[in-house]
Amino acid sequence: MADDDQHRDQHPDPTDPWHRRYGEQLQELRVTQTGVQILFAFLLTLPFQAGFGKITGAERHLYVFSFVAAALAAALLIAPVSYHRLHFRHGEKPEIVRATHVLALVGLVFELLAIVGAVYLVLDVVTGSRWAGIGGSLIAAVYVFLWYILPMIYKPKAR
DSSP: OHHHHHHHHOOOOTTOHHHHHHHHHHHHHHHHHHHHHHHHHHHHHGGGSGGGGGOOHHHHHHHHHHHHHHHHHHHHHHHHHHHHHHHTTTTOHHHHHHHHHHHHHHHHHHHHHHHHHHHHHHHHHHHOHHHHHHHHHHHHHHHHIIIIIHHHHOOOOOO
């Protein structure tokens, strides 16, 4: 028991690469969690707005798709917190980092779908389906480029 208490009181070694990787992931998740939570909150309030009843059947389907995508993104991007809490101090930092990596990647896909769906929905209501298609496609292309293509194109040289 004394050994367990002593181990529990030790601080993680900041030079440990797994500790550093997990710290970087937490910083990234703070940004993505905030974004998806704001979008999710917006989508939660939308049905309670006066004009929401006027949207078409297709717009309702798009709203539901975006809402569910935002809910899934929130679940996936918040899941690393629960994963960490359940595996905390069990010497499983590499497993936590790997799991967090996968959860964040999948969460970002759902966040992308929710954002594009919400942008398309707003543009459809405000400007019509033609401009919504153009705007939604452009937003999707920008996000895919910035989030996936650019990081694959630009890889820093190994030191």
